[in-house]
Amino acid sequence: MTKNTIVAIATPIGSGGISIIRLSGESALKIADQMFLAPNDKKISELDPRVLNFGTVSTAKFKDICLCVYFKAPNSYTGEDVIEFQSHGGIKIAEGILNECMLKGARLAEAGEFTKRAFLNGKTSLENAEGVVDMINAESEAELRAGYSLISGKLNEKVKSIQKILTDTTAQVEVEIDYPEYDIKKATITELSDKLTNAIAQIEELVNTSQTGQIIKNGINVVIIGSPNVGKSSLLNALLNSERAIVTEIAGTTRDTLQESYVFKGVKVNIVDTAGIRNSQDSIEIIGIERAKQALKQADLALLVFDCSKPLEENDYNNIKLLKNHRKIVVINKNDIFIQNTETIIRELEINETIIKISALKKSGIELLKKAIYDAIIDNNVISSRLIITNMRHINALNASKDALTMAKQALNTNSMDCVADDLRTAWQQLGEITGEVYTDEILNAIFSKFCLGK
Numbered sequence: 289m290t291k292n293t294i295v296a297i298a299t300p301i302g303s304g305g306i307s308i309i310r311l312s313g314e315s316a317l318k319i320a321d322q323m324f325l326a327p328n329d330k331k332i333s334e335l336d337p338r339v340l341n342f343g344t345v346s347t348a349k350f351k352d353i354c355l356c357v358y359f360k361a362p363n364s365y366t367g368e369d370v371i372e373f374q375s376h377g378g379i380k381i382a383e384g385i386l387n388e389c390m391l392k393g394a395r396l397a398e399a400g401e402f403t404k405r406a407f408l409n410g411k412t413s414l415e416n417a418e419g420v421v422d423m424i425n426a427e428s429e430a431e432l433r434a435g436y437s438l439i440s441g442k443l444n445e446k447v448k449s450i451q452k453i454l455t456d457t458t459a460q461v462e463v464e465i466d467y468p469e470y471d472i473k474k475a476t477i478t479e480l481s482d483k484l485t486n487a488i489a490q491i492e493e494l495v496n497t498s499q500t501g502q503i504i505k506n507g508i509n510v511v512i513i514g515s516p517n518v519g520k521s522s523l524l525n526a527l528l529n530s531e532r533a534i535v536t537e538i539a540g541t542t543r544d545t546l547q548e549s550y551v552f553k554g555v556k557v558n559i560v561d562t563a564g565i566r567n568s569q570d571s572i573e574i575i576g577i578e579r580a581k582q583a584l585k586q587a588d589l590a591l592l593v594f595d596c597s598k599p600l601e602e603n604d605y606n607n608i609k610l611l612k613n614h615r616k617i618v619v620i621n622k623n624d625i626f627i628q629n630t631e632t633i634i635r636e637l638e639i640n641e642t643i644i645k646i647s648a649l650k651k652s653g654i655e656l657l658k659k660a661i662y663d664a665i666i667d668n669n670v671i672s673s674r675l676i677i678t679n680m681r682h683i684n685a686l687n688a689s690k691d692a693l694t695m696a697k698q699a700l701n702t703n704s705m706d707c708v709a710d711d712l713r714t715a716w717q718q719l720g721e722i723t724g725e726v727y728t729d730e731i732l733n734a735i736f737s738k739f740c741l742g743k
Contacts (some may be wrong), residue, residue, distance in 0.1 A: 291314050292313055292314070292315075292395060293311060293312065293313030293314060293315040293316050293319065293393060293394045293395070294311070294312055294313055294394060294395055294396070294397035294398075294405075295309065295310065295311045295386060295389040295390060295394040295395070295396065295397060296298055296309070296310055296386070296397040296402070296742040297309055297310075297319065297376075297382045297386055297402075297742050298310045298372070298381070298742030300377065301379060303377055303378055303379070304377035304378075305377050306376065306377050307374075307375050307376070307377050307378065307382035307385075308372055308373070308374050308376050308742070309373045309375065309377075309385045309386055309389065309465075310370065310371070310742055311370065311371040311372075311394055312364070312366045312368045312369070312371075312397075312402055312404065313368050313369065313391075313394070314368070315393050315394065316369040317332065317369050317371065318371060318393075319360060319371070319392045319393060319394055320332045320333075320356065320358065320371040320373075321333050322392055323345050323346055323347070323385075323388060323389070323392070324343055324344070324345050324346075324356045324373070325344050325346070326341050326342065326343035326356075326464045327342070327343065330677030332356055332675050333358070333373065335358070337358045337359060337363075338357065338359060338360075338363070339357065339361040340355050340356075340357045340374075340672050341355065341356050341357065341709075342355055343355075343636060345373055345375060346388075346389070347384045347388035347552055348388060349389070350384060352375050352376055352381055352383075352385070353376070354373055354374055354375040354376070355373075355374040356368070356371065356372070357371070357372050357373075357374075358371055358373070358603065361366065362409070364411075364654075365402065365403075365406055365411065366402055366403075366405040366406045366409060366411065367405065367406060367410065367411045368405060368409065370569060373385055373715060375600065379438055381403045385682070390715060397742070398736075399736065399737055399739050400417075400736030400737060400738065400739025400740075401736065402742070402743055403420060403736060403739055404417075404640060404732060404736040405416050407724060407732075410700050413441070413444050413723050413724050414721075414722065414727065414731075414735060415438045415443045415444055415447075415679075415682065415722055416439055416441065416444065417437060417735060418438055418679055418681075418735060419435045419436065419437070419439035420435070420436025420439060420441075420731075420743070421435075421735075421738045421739060422434060422435030422438065422505070422678065422679075423435035424739075424740070425738075427458045427549075427551075427556050428504070428551050428556040429551070429554030429555075430504040430553075430554040430555045430556075430718070431504055431505060431678075433554070434504055434676050435678075436676045437675050437676065438679075442675045443494075443610050443675060443677075443682070443722065444722075444723050446490070446494065446675060447719050447722050447723055447728075449490075449674075450487050450490050450491065450601050450718055450719060451719050451720070453483055453486060453487045454487060454693075454715055454716045454719075455716065456483070457480060457483045457484065457712060458712045458713065458716070460479075460480060461480065461705055461709045462709060463710050464476070464705050465705050465706060465709060473560055473586065475711055476702075477700060480700055480708075481697060481700055481701075484693050484696055484697045484700070485697070487693055487715075488690055488693050488694065491690045491693070492690065493684050494675070494677050494686055495683065495686050495687060495690070497675070497676045497725075498676075498677040498678070498682075498683045498686075499667075500616050500666060500667045500676060501676040501677045501678035501679075503555070503665060503666065504555060504676065504678055505554035505678040505679075506556075506558075506559060507549060507555070507558040507559065508555060508556070508557045508588050508589065508661065508662070508665045508666070509546070509558050509560070509586060509587045509588045510557060510558065510559045510560065510587060510588065510589045510590070510661060511559075511560045511562060511580070511584050511586075511587040511589075511590050511591070512524060512560065512561050512562060512590075512593060513562060513580065513591065513592050513593065513610070514591075514593035514594065514595075514604075515594075515595075515603035515604055515607065515609060516603070517595070518593045518594060518595040518621060519593060519595060519622065520561055520562065520593055520651075521546075521561055522621075522649055523561075523591070523593060523646070523648040524548065524559060524561040525548065525648070526558075526646075526648045526649075526651045527550060527559055527654060527657070527658065528548050528550055528559070529550075530548075537615075539629050546560070547559070547561075550658075552658045552661070553662055553666075555666060557661060557662075560587070562579070562580030562583055573684070581610075584610075584614065587614075589615050589616065589617065589661060589665055590611050590614050590615070590616040590617075591616070591617055591619050591657075591661075592608070592611055592616050592617070592641075593621055594619070594620055594621065594637075595621055595622055596620050596621065596622050596623060596629040596633050597622045597625065598629075599633075600633060600636055600637075608637065608639065612613070615664065615728075616641055616679070617641065617642045617643075617657070617660050617661065617664060618637065618639055618641050618642065618643045618644070619643075619644050619646060619657065620633060620634070620643060620644070620645045620646065620738060621646055621648050622648075622649075623645035623646060623652075623653065624647035624650055624652055630645055642660055642664065644656055644660055655727040681721075681731075681734075681735075682722050685719065685721045686719075686722070688718040689714075689715040689716075689719050690715075690716075690720035692711045693711065693712075693715045695707075695711045695732065696711035696712050696715065698709045
């Protein structure tokens with residue numbers, strides 16, 4: 289355990305029902321004994337651990353009626369002695385208790401240091417800690433589920449099962465290296481190759497979830513493309529169910545990109561309204577059009593919007609060419625009034641794409657469009673699975689492990705058993721970076737810097 293004692297406010301700064309000030313370390317109980325008294329003048333060290341006690345916390349400037357709980361090492365979040373003061377909510381109260389703790393020997397915790405100590409003391413794994421961050425920062429139900437899958441240890445369990453295959457295979461290879469007088473049998477080569485193939489397949493199964501996983505974490509990026517005045521801003525408002533974008537009958541009203549988000553089936557969708565794409569001499573509008581094209585490059589999906597109240601124009605055909613090789617959904621707007629024109633336009637488009645007919649103004653067809661957006665990007669087989677890889681660090685480690693195992697298979701074919709053993713160890717270590725069995729200060733700092741001070 290770390291000798292120094294850390295302290296931080298674990299609740300958001302501001303007025304509220306309660307504020308929680310958390311201490312962890314060798315002197316946590318000693319500091320709490322100097323500050324807290326329960327009824328009958330009992331100190332916290334004289335009371336049972338893991339019980340919430342009513343009493344008074346004292347600082348140099350004020351006292352407060354509060355609750356205090358003591359978690360005795362190693363049965364605590366960090367694995368150290370942990371104290372939590374639960375005072376009345378308020379900035380000055382929380383800061384006063386925090387400062388008093390520091391005057392009595394604690395230091396202010398760094399971001400994520402409580403969870404970092406939990407990891408270093410064997411109370412949690414790295415992917416568990418990353419799951420905590422993901423859940424705290426989640427903006428959709430899908431992100432919450434993905435974060436919880438890490439906290440629940442599903443990835444840790446899966447990775448360790450693959451590592452066991454590698455450990456058993458390495459042991460078998462080491463025997464062949466240590467006893468070279470015995471010729472390696474063809475059956476043994478086949479057996480080793482099958483084990484490597486199995487491990488690679490399991491890693492690939494995890495990696496194959498990462499594309500959907502990244503979308504779950506960052507959201508589906510959708511850009512609305514179309515000629516001026518086809519109803520792009522009205523469509524944005526309809527998708528958001530809010531009057532977010534300015535809508536007028538003047539072509540070119542939207543001069544810049546406007547991004548907002550909504551959630552559908554638990555998945556965040558980032559929707560970008562853009563300037564109408566056309567040939568223009570207006571310098572400001574030209575900048576907006578270029579930004580629209582940049583947004584298109586970064587999008588997972590485009591909504592190509594047409595106005596069925598009028599025939600297709602040159603700008604419409606130019607947009608079709610612009611999106612020729614891009615994943616898209618064709619949106620026919622104003623279908624509530626110009627139903628006959630809609631079918632004519634569809635025939636003229638000659639596009640083999642999903643076509644959704646809507647009225648942005650009356651919000652008809654919007655739920656159908658939301659479902660089409662979701663279905664175009666999200667793999668339901670992946671999202672319904674128990675484990676989805678959303679973390680880029682995990683993706684990189686899995687791919688590095690897979691590469692090492694591929695090299696091990698190649699070395700096995702040439703009976704280069706020393707190389708096989710080295711590649712197997714590399715593959716095992718790459719997987720160990722996910723669970724925390726192998727780590728560096730750089731990895732730890734990158735992970736725990738994402739936490740808030742009191743976590």
